[in-house]
Amino acid sequence: MATIQLQGVGKIYPGGIRAVASIDLHIQHGEFVVLVGPSGCGKSTLLRMVAGLETITEGSLRIDDAMVNDLPPQDRDIAMVFQNYALYPHLDVRTNMAFGLLRRRKFPSRMKALLSRAYAQARAAEQASINQRVLGAARTLGIEQLLARKPAALSGGQRQRVAVGRAMVREPKVFLFDEPLSNLDAKLRVEMRAELRMLHRRLGATMLYVTHDQEEAMSLGDRVVVLKDGLAQQIASPREVYEKPANRFVASFVGTPSMNMIEGRLIAEPGGMSFTSGALRVEGLVESWRNIARDTPRDCVLGVRPEHLRIGQSLGLQATIEAIEHYGDRMDVLLRAGNHKLVARTAPDASLREGATVSVAIDLHMCHLFESGEVGRRLL
Amino acid sequence: MSRLPITPGTPTRITRAGAVGGGFARVAAYTVLLLGTVIIIFPLLWMIAVSLLTPDRAQAATVSGDLTKLIPDDPQWGNFAQALSQMGSVRWKGFFDALANSVVVTTLVVAFTVLSSSLVGFAMARIRFRGREPLFLLMLATMMLPAQVTMIPMFLLFRGLGWVDTILPLVVPALCGSAFFVFMYRQFIAQIPEALVEAAKVDGLSWLAIWWHVVLPMCRPVTAICAVFTFIYVWNDFMGPLIYLHSDEQATLAVALNSFRNQYGGVNKVHLLMAASLVTMIPCIVLFVAAQRQFIEGLGKGAVKG
Numbered sequence: 001m002a003t004i005q006l007q008g009v010g011k012i013y014p015g016g017i018r019a020v021a022s023i024d025l026h027i028q029h030g031e032f033v034v035l036v037g038p039s040g041c042g043k044s045t046l047l048r049m050v051a052g053l054e055t056i057t058e059g060s061l062r063i064d065d066a067m068v069n070d071l072p073p074q075d076r077d078i079a080m081v082f083q084n085y086a087l088y089p090h091l092d093v094r095t096n097m098a099f100g101l102l103r104r105r106k107f108p109s110r111m112k113a114l115l116s117r118a119y120a121q122a123r124a125a126e127q128a129s130i131n132q133r134v135l136g137a138a139r140t141l142g143i144e145q146l147l148a149r150k151p152a153a154l155s156g157g158q159r160q161r162v163a164v165g166r167a168m169v170r171e172p173k174v175f176l177f178d179e180p181l182s183n184l185d186a187k188l189r190v191e192m193r194a195e196l197r198m199l200h201r202r203l204g205a206t207m208l209y210v211t212h213d214q215e216e217a218m219s220l221g222d223r224v225v226v227l228k229d230g231l232a233q234q235i236a237s238p239r240e241v242y243e244k245p246a247n248r249f250v251a252s253f254v255g256t257p258s259m260n261m262i263e264g265r266l267i268a269e270p271g272g273m274s275f276t277s278g279a280l281r282v283e284g285l286v287e288s289w290r291n292i293a294r295d296t297p298r299d300c301v302l303g304v305r306p307e308h309l310r311i312g313q314s315l316g317l318q319a320t321i322e323a324i325e326h327y328g329d330r331m332d333v334l335l336r337a338g339n340h341k342l343v344a345r346t347a348p349d350a351s352l353r354e355g356a357t358v359s360v361a362i363d364l365h366m367c368h369l370f371e372s373g374e375v376g377r378r379l380l
Numbered sequence: 381m382s383r384l385p386i387t388p389g390t391p392t393r394i395t396r397a398g399a400v401g402g403g404f405a406r407v408a409a410y411t412v413l414l415l416g417t418v419i420i421i422f423p424l425l426w427m428i429a430v431s432l433l434t435p436d437r438a439q440a441a442t443v444s445g446d447l448t449k450l451i452p453d454d455p456q457w458g459n460f461a462q463a464l465s466q467m468g469s470v471r472w473k474g475f476f477d478a479l480a481n482s483v484v485v486t487t488l489v490v491a492f493t494v495l496s497s498s499l500v501g502f503a504m505a506r507i508r509f510r511g512r513e514p515l516f517l518l519m520l521a522t523m524m525l526p527a528q529v530t531m532i533p534m535f536l537l538f539r540g541l542g543w544v545d546t547i548l549p550l551v552v553p554a555l556c557g558s559a560f561f562v563f564m565y566r567q568f569i570a571q572i573p574e575a576l577v578e579a580a581k582v583d584g585l586s587w588l589a590i591w592w593h594v595v596l597p598m599c600r601p602v603t604a605i606c607a608v609f610t611f612i613y614v615w616n617d618f619m620g621p622l623i624y625l626h627s628d629e630q631a632t633l634a635v636a637l638n639s640f641r642n643q644y645g646g647v648n649k650v651h652l653l654m655a656a657s658l659v660t661m662i663p664c665i666v667l668f669v670a671a672q673r674q675f676i677e678g679l680g681k682g683a684v685k686g
Contacts, residue, residue, distance in 0.1 A: 074581065
């Protein structure tokens with residue numbers, strides 16, 4: 001277990017391209033932190049900087065209070081699981097898992113073992129302890145029966161388990177995962193997600209995990225770091241990220257389907273707060289929003305999660321149902337209200353038909369308000 | 381087109397009619413292949429035949445060109461023992477000395493070439509350093525130089541070092557790799573996923589250890605090619621040993637075979653020369669057959685999702 005402290009960590013590639021900008025992050029003992037963002041946001045670069053596979057061009061990185069900026073990967077006491085597993089194809093599973101330990105043996109020499117009895121005993125004991133660790137990890141992951149196989153003879157899920165096992169036997173201070181599940185099929189991905197979560201609980205290790213899949217991030221992380229263009233947009237618990245997104249980007253990145261974003265104006269009137277966007281008008285907004293647009297109307301973006309749009313209320317916007325996606329336990333209804341496309345998530349309702357006009361209400365207490373612009377700050 | 385019987389569980393192959401094998405095209409293709417094979421294998425068969433002939437018959441078959449005499453009516457198996465024993469000036473010693481020299485030189489050159497070429501290829505493919513590309517191009521450029529151009533400067537160099545009549549001039553240059561094999565290794569290693577090298581780094585391996593424990597074992601197809609080609613080249617090399625090895629005790633097999641030629645360049649005992657040559661060839665053939673599978677099989681599969 002260890003803490004990881006990133007202070008102003010950034011990466012500028014030769015040629016001036018900035019991949020990561022000044023990230024501040026303090027990861028606690030045993031915490032599971034997920035870096036999430038669209039491709040090219042710098043999340044993998046950040047992870048690789050922690051691993052020591054990329055140089056850090058600015059800021060400081062500490063693992064357990066020791067500055068490790070310039071330490072090579074092998075001296076950082078970390079283990080990493082790669083997206084494509086990176087198992088050594090010429091070695092069997094057992095040797096793959098033991099590889100790191102075999103290279104760090106105190107008594108590696110076969111020759112010395114032949115010459116000195118004491119050395120031979122120490123070597124055998126060391127070997128036995130390595131075998132024990134490999135076997136222990138294999139049991140935990142349920143891959144004991146695969147130990148003699150070569151990676152080519154394993155399925156994707158099995159390879160993934162071996163890759164995790166290889167990290168486990170090292171008993172490192174920090175586990176790093178670089179999109180480890182993205183090569184698995186959807187069902188297996190969900191299974192492995194749960195297994196990783198349980199593994200984290202069992203090992204209590206500090207883990208840093210990279211994914212582009214926000215669902216994975218939300219389900220795994222104690223905390224989530226949402227990145228965009230090398231900048232940390234929000235660092236918070238999954239719940240907070242979902243319920244109180246720091247800006248418009250986080251709001252629309254997290255959650256499936258995405259949050260509905262309606263660009264318009266917030267107007268404070270004596271009778272109450274209202275929001276207009278073209279023909280669409282939302283009235284009776286929460287009074288506390290009055291601070292945002294005191295005297296003059298203010299351009300902003302109203303964000304409503306699909307589950308906070310209610311279809312079939314008597315009072316509400318008139319919208320046409322363009323399409324319905326059935327998921328069995330729920331359904332997503334694609335609506336058009338004037339120029340706006342909205343998505344509502346509801347319980348299955350056989351009465352809704354594509355092409356029909358319905359009345360849609362917004363759960364006003366669950367609305368979000370952002371400044372306009374792609375990464376507009378959260379106003380309320 | 382005849383129909384394949386289709387039973388459940390039998391994988392059936394669907395081919396476009398005439399894609400490979402309309403009757404005529406197939407016959408033509410096989411005829412060309414057969415002709416090629418005959419042309420290529422004829423000298424070998426000729427060699428085998430001559431090696432089994434009596435001296436008179438051999439003379440008749442080779443010098444007077446009487447091909448009917450080529451078929452041995454009474455195979456002389458004793459030719460082989462006789463040939464090997466007559467190599468060099470001392471009975472049997474010449475052959476065993478030459479065999480030992482060839483084995484030592486070839487083994488060392490093959491080992492050194494594989495190790496040095498793969499090491500350099502690995503560095504060229506995986507380690508970023510200033511001047512890597514120009515260096516690589518410069519190295520490739522040396523392939524354009526004919527060996528004859530460097531022959532004399534090399535001889536003067538090695539003579540200056542006092543290495544003439546030792547195996548050093550044949551063996552030591554192999555430590556510097558071969559441009560062609562460096563190129564082959566580099567291309568192959570460049571295709572090994574970066575993540576494997578990174579995983580090895582995280583596992584605590586130095587560059588040298590990554591090369592030895594991870595990269596080299598994965599390069600088996602290239603290593604097989606490099607080893608077999610180098611083996612065949614060095615085993616059969618005549619010019620190098622002829623230039624640098626002067627005494628009988630240092631001669632390799634290729635040079636020792638020369639003892640069947642008389643001082644005017646003619647061959648007195650052609651059947652013995654063929655018998656000795658045939659024995660000399662055996663290791664090359666065995667090695668080639670043994671390594672054939674490696675040429676075809678790639679080992680990279682299974683490293684990553686595939």
